[in-house]
Amino acid sequence: MNLNILYEDKEFLIVEKPVGMESQSARSFEPDMVSEVKRHIHTLSPKAGEPYVGVIHRLDKPVGGVMVYAKTKEAADSLSKQVSAHKMEKIYYAVVCGKPVENFGTYVDYLWKDGKNNSSKIVDKGIKDAKLAELSFKVVDKAEFQGEELSLMEIRLKTGRHHQIRVQMAGHGNPLWGDQKYNPRFQQKGTRTNVALYASSLTLSHPITGKKMPFSIKPKGEIFEPFTFLKGF
Template identity: 60%
Template sequence: MLQIFFEDEQIIVVEKTVGIESQSSHSFEPDMVSEIKKHINKLSTAKCEPYVGVIHRLDKPVGGVMVYAKTQKAAAALSKQVSEGKMTKKYQAVICGKLVDNVGNYVDYLLKDSKSNTSKIVDKGINGAKEAKLNYKVIRTIQEGEEVLSLVEIELLTGRHHQIRVQMSGHGTPLWGDNKYNLQFTPAAGAGRKRGSIALCSCYLAFSHPVTGRKMSFQMKPEYSVFAKFQ
């Protein structure tokens, strides 16, 4: 069932479900765009297909707050906010290990490999490399046996492919459950390692309404998977 935080004629703010694509998947699997269209169709008598504009994206294994446009005018206005850095996006993540500083930032250059659908940190001068910036703040650190886990809040200042996952892994504290960038969870780690959804959630989203200009913010607290250990 679609979890809706806010909806009017211009936009709809929803909770993206873990394991579902945030944009049209062009397959038989469900995706957020299709689910929102189904919701709109139930409320409308119009025979034409409803418009749903994708403003930002979340990786398939990541859940959290997202905004979609219901008109092209709203889509253009929201996309402009994204490009101008006026849309605030914060995440909560559980990382394996402990950060040296409780508050800090990372500035790296990422290069995407389309063949493997992965990215990596490279030198600034590498052709195709894009600057990636984020701020982080440690909320809590716990220890279970020999394993140290930290709950962190991350504010994205740029929106690169797999950015949080790549930067946290590149700095020695990969995300719990990440089967691409955490060696403990990759297929090569074997069946003995407990598997679960990646511990990354879009927990806060703030922007201006595309028509009225009203400041809007939405937040949620992840309680699934390993996040439950920090409740």
């Protein structure tokens, strides 16, 4: 495959992860982002041994968007610290069914991950292994698709939990379009859809110079096309 690389230097690269690809090393024979990035680095600069690729953050397999991968351990350490300190800003666009009660706000919940079923759910604070999940949202556009009212939401994560956006949106009454795991409408057998979620923007500080660097890309997928907000993106 041809990687869509938005930026690259000796320390890290910014790349667009396609929908349907694992963001880290996959256990199957299917392609994954780490393998593709390693292949790209080796092609540019063939050296003995396997290139180093540091995974800084993750995107769910059915979600596409902007990602950063480190090319050195020093860069990986710096970038990981930015994530832990919530200094790496990520903006997502999601298409949800219906319209949220409020046009903007914050959701604060506790999520519990079910490793057996690869899913998460909102639980009470006192539940063992429950983790705080917080995000802010803003409704930026509305549209109709296949006779259904949909809302385009801009979402900023304050924490990074398993399936966080998908779980919290569904839990608050507005599941994502196409989400076969958390939206009952798309759980029928034989249904094949992509989750209407895209990691559209990423802002970080360069791991060496400290310079603030923003990167963005327009959400891809048929479900995003009805929204005029994205026309001039």
